[in-house]
Amino acid sequence: MNRPQRNTAIVWRHEAGRERELLAAQQQGEDISEGGTVILVHQGTMHQLNLLGGEIWLRCDGERSLEQIINELAGEYEVDRGELEQDVRDFVADLEQRGWLIDG
């Protein structure tokens, strides 16, 4: 997938306040991996994306390339670049398989 784009059939909302709470909790050293920052509703079922998943989702606008998304996130997260890239690629592939992302 070169330019991942959100499927317009997915209804979603960015929970900015929740994201701020999670970032604050992260700074306190808490495990926030289960906290959702983006809510998605697809075919009557609700899902949530965690902090990194939400960051990726917000960037999947069909304009940015997958490489650009990885570069942007690498600038924000102090983690190993290779590990981050793999996480992003796995996440995008998972959502593509679900039909939530398409190639823009």
Place this chain on the structure above:
Amino acid sequence: MADANMGLLSAPLTFNWTLSYRCNFSCSHCYSREEQAAELGTADIKRIVDILAAKKIPFINFGGGEPLIREDLFEIAAYAAEQGLNVSMNSNGWLVDADNASRLAAAGFKSVGISIDSAEASLHDEFRCMPGSFVRAVAALDHLRRAGIRTTMSAVISRINYRNFRDILDLAREHDVSQVYLHNFKCSGRGFKNREELDLDPGEWKAFYLEALEVKNSTDTPAISFDDPVIASLPGYDADPLVKGSSCGKLSLHLRPNGDITPCGFIPLVVGNILNQDFDEIWNGSDVLQKMRNKEARGKCAGCSSYGDCLGGCTARAFATTGDFSEPDPHCWK
């Protein structure tokens, strides 16, 4: 993918909106038939739509009362769809002819649900106190489908239909209905008055849900929804909900015809008015909503191994029968 529970959302995901309590039917189980409230004019309703859009509330579902009683329904829905809201409604189907189905499609309705309580015409008509209503409800499904609108069916499970719910699903399949809601019986309004005649006992609810879950897990067409937190402990229930327990006050709210907000249509406690008060203050600050979101295990719920999943079951039913949100759901079999 993150797991189920999370903190309070910035706003509900759905507003169930009663535009009018007026109805052309008089059903035995109706929660709202004896309710009364002044109705807002179109301009004020559009103001509410603006508020909902600003709060990024993605779904509104018109109920009632019969939504089509209001002649400005199409104008309201079209305005809401233009603001980016996903609009649906529940109707008894009586007024959904081919012309109105086309108008609903043009107004931007994403889906329309038709209430059908039995696959047996005479039983449905008797329950709805309206001869000919079954034929028109089924015709409505076909008119809507031809107009390109996704259809759903709603049946309130009660003593008249619980043994024959499979026939309701067959009827849905015959008419290409995408989703069937087998609603749990609520002890509100006429449902409260007639509960001894219509409601199942806890053992019957358990038997019904065990059977219905088995059917749900063996078919995708139509999709089957229950939306009843009391089933969270049953085998075969594998949903991964965003919130545990009742979703009202956490994922959804209800609007009355005058703009008053209640946690859901079955809990007659006004927590504020959307036109006269700041919505965030209502959502974040209402004592009633806080109590519903932070229930305490009472009675047999205390120490029950299922409490963490069901949170006491349906808050509306507990409140209707005991006056206390935290009391056990009277449908609970445990």
